[in-house]
Amino acid sequence: MILISCPWCGMRDITEFRHGGEAGVRRPSGAVTEGAWGNYLYFRDNPKGVRAERWFHRHGCRQWLFVARHTVTDEVLAVWRPQEAIPQINVVHVAPTPEAENRPELRIVTDREMS
């Protein structure tokens, strides 16, 4: 059973929440390349380790919150509200994992190259 400590409701089972994807995704501003725009729309990090995520307390207070979860152990390491600073996460007790690599920039293939 995975538990999330909702900042408003307290400790609840994860089935009360809906996963809201990667936290901290920022829409690029100004002129952007197709690669950067495609990355923003469709590509997300999938680290083997601690991931910052958005969760929606669907069957509770229906607020959005942020969670730091270890994707291998499902351990919830931190929970914080929007507008709050990301708390210091103590990962000493978790097995060290490599940092998520930056996504390789996709090369745009033109129609001429594909045919």
Added chain:
Amino acid sequence: MLRQWGGIVDIAPDASPIISKTPVAGLYINCGWGTGGFKATPGSGHVFAHLLATGEAPPLIQPFSLNRFVSGRLIDEHGAAAVAH
């Protein structure tokens, strides 16, 4: 209720499969079939094998490249297969 079950399917943002090279050399993917892949497996295996053997996608699957999420040429199949995607 006598029984219930649930599963997980992989669905791309446009609900169409991805049959493609990847930015990683030697890594190819054939996925994102959602709930509609079983009947397509013989055909997709055939064209995927062509891709692996030659390094070039046959014309039939070129639109299903991973690149479509960068170029914007999505294949919107959200209404296909009469299932909720």
